[in-house]
Structures are given as structure tokens and as C-alpha cells.
Amino acid sequence: MTGVAVRELHTIAEFEDVFRLFDDIWHPEPGGAPITVELMRALSHSGNYVTGAYEGDRLAGASVGFLAAPAGRVLHSHVTGASIGRGIGYALKLHQRDWALARGLDRITWTYDPLVRRNAHFNLAKLGARPEEYLPSFYGTMEDAINGGDESDRMLAIWRLTDPHVLAAVRREPYAPQLPPDAAIGLADRDGHPVPGRTDARTVLVAVPGDIESLRRTDPGAAKAWRHAVREVLGGLLRDGYRVTGFHRKSCYVVEHPA
Template identity: 75%
Template sequence: MAVVRELHEIAEFERVYALFEDIWHFGPGDPPITMEMMVALAHAGGYVAGAFEGDRLVGGSVGFLAAGGALHSHVTGTAAGRGIGLELKLHQRRWALERELGRITWTYDPLVRRNAHFNLAKLGARPQEYLPCFYGVMGDAINQGDESDRLLAVWSLTAPHVAALARREPVAAQVPPDAVIALADEGGRPAPGSPDADTVLVAVPEDIEGLRGSDPGTAKAWRHAVRDVLGGLMAEGRRVTGFSGKSFYVVEKV
């Protein structure tokens, strides 16, 4: 298990920046955070933390205090597939609760299945707002020129389902038997269905990052389909209540 701790030294911030660069391969002048900003945030009481396996840095997270008693988690990056992201998030939660903050917020790409599953099913965060092309067109190696649609996730730290998940207790998304599919994945392409039900399901592609490189046209079709369907449903006031089967957003009428 990785050990997560706050960071305060310039040499540590340089290691976090190098880790982020190794993950995203940013374009010239296009990093989401600079080493100088990490120095300022840490000094001003913001959140800068690293996850370590022995002496090796395997994850980093940077956040700042936001209006309404919240921590906004701006950027988090980890070595893949080793549970480091969960350890970082649980450390964030403890840090925020110690400072009497009730929420942590962050944005993520709604098309990335593993992130949606992690954020909604493993952490219990809930999307609050659909943000089309929030950061503009992104040129790093992962996004490859895709439009940066984002969901604003809100993690209510003391909600019963969040507390249960933090204790590693499973909490399954509840999908009623009469739920209908508002957006399906048919042969790897988006296929709009019917939004006319109390609960609808919105699919996302199996591997949007692979599609950006192998089939940019289909990747773009997914981007606009999810924006239209999921973004449209949320704009109508419907609420995303979970992520089911590692494939579908669960969206309910309020």
C-alpha cells in the first residue's frame, strides 16, 4: 500500500511535476500545474500531496480551497492499476474533514469509463454539472486534440454512501427494471435511444483514449453524442445517481 503525505519542499514539487509530465506528455507551455504554483498553493494552505512506495513517488495530487467550504482537486495523476488513486482520494477526504470542509470537487472526462466507475461507484461522488469544452481543445498525448468536455464531480464527504465506501463497504448502483437506454453502444458507435423514462442509462465507449488514435471520427461522434444526451438530460434538471456495470451513467428524474 502506498503512503500518502503532504509535500512542502521544492524538490518534492519537481518530482510531482515530472510524474505528471510522464503521464500526460504535455505540449509546450501547456501543463495543468507548474512547480511554482505548487509552491504557492502549499504555502497558502492548499493541498499538495504525494503517494510513495518506499522512496519512489507513484502518485501526486494538487488542489485549492474553493467557495462554499470545499476543496477543489485540480489535478491528480498516478501509476496505473495499483490502487494509488484510491489512497490519494481517501487522504484528500481525511485532510478536508480535518479542516471542516464538507465537499471535494473535481472535473473529469465523462467519456473515460474507468474514471466514471472510480469516481461514482468506488468513491460515491456525483456529477453536478456538464461543462462542454471546459479547458478548450487539449493537445497532450492522452487527449490528442479532443474537445475537453468535463463533468464537475461533487464528493459529499459525510454522506452515508460515501462514508460506507470509504470504509471499503460495497454500495451498488440501484437500476430499476423499467430503466431505458437513452444512449447505447452498438458495435462501438453511439446509438441514441429514448430519454422518456424516470430512469435512463447513458453509455460511454469502452476505450475513448484508444479511439482518439485509431478512429478519431468515432471518438468525435461519441463526444457529441454524450454531450447531447447526458449534457442535455442534466441541463433539464435530471440527476446522475451512479455508474452501472462499468458502462452506463444512471440518470434519474428529480
């Protein structure tokens, strides 16, 4: 990415910069930091993934991951934080991919909040990753400025680094799913509230709220309703053998039955 340099980090001073960056992004409660300086030091020293993205001399993003099962094939990206809207997160992901491929790995995994539209669009459309498991309250209740005490449901995203749609995404060809005319609305957004629909079609669309982070502050009841509705509909479809194949118009998951 023009103007962004991504490199591995190795010193305590660098890890302290990452800690401060993550603190500025999440504003966690005391003791609730997403990762400590000491753990970054241990991960980096043992050959895992700890990197920073720099605009000039300024740290603008960072990512921490570790090797995961099955051994020799997977990097799990534990936490990534970056300034929004300047391509820094994308630069970090491309660096992760190059790092993993250079070590013979074939996939990268990470978790994300399924209610955050921009993250779903980024992961599915811009990167070509696919969510393959719904994980209710994965981290318990998270008390920070972004999660705001919400239950920490997560989707496990799998980025299969050499799949055709991933190679297209790396060429900056975002994936836009083609919907069949008989696609069903499994969950709709009506005036900012979730409205369940049909889930008995081959292709089902599952909406998520426009801005869950603001909704947590302005209408906690609606935010909770969205959390439980998406858990029930999207999580239920995945349990029933459906697969997420895309994110439509930056607003809803495309979920298809493989049969």
C-alpha cells in the same frame, strides 16, 4: 493503503518530482503542463493541498487542490495523477478526505472526462461522488498524449464527505445502483459507435465507449461522435433536471429524474 504513504509536500525538489510525474503521465505539449512547480509552491505555502503518494522512496502519485467557494466548506481537487491499478489514486482520495474533514470542510469537487469509463466507475462506484454539472469544452482543446486534441468536456463531481453512500464507499462497499425494469436506453454502444435512444423515462442509461483514449488514436471520427452524443444526451438530461445516481456495470451512467 498497504505499501503506499501519502504526505503533504513543501519543497521545490518535491514539486519538481511531481512535475516530472505528471509529464510522464500526460506528455503535454510544451507550455501545456497541468500545473507548474511555481504554482505548486505557492499553493502549498498558502495552506492548500499538495501531496505525494510514495511506494518506498518512489513517487507514484500526486494531487494538487485549492480551497474553493463557498469559503470554509470546499476543497477543489485540480489535478491528480497516479500509476493505474495499484490503489494509489484511492489512497490519495482517502488522504484528501481526511485532510478536508480535519479543516472543517464538507465536500471535495473535481472535474473529469465523462467519456473515460474507468474514471466514471472510480468516482461514482468506488468513492460515492456524484456528477452534478456537465461542462462543455471546459479547458478548450487539449493537446497531450491522453486527450489527443479532443474537446475537453468535463463533469463536475461533488464528493459530499459524510453522505451515507460516501461513508459506505470509504468502508470499501462500492455503490451498485438498482435499476427499475422500465429504465430507458438513452445512449447505447453498438459496435463501438453511439446510438441515441429514449430519454423520456424516469431512469435513463447513458453508455460511454469502452476505451475513448485508444479510440481517439484509431478512429478519431468515432471518438468525436461519442463526444457530441454524450454531450447532447447526458448534458441535456442534466439541464432538464435529471441527476446522475450511479455508474452501471462499468459501462453506463444511471440518470434519474427526482420527481
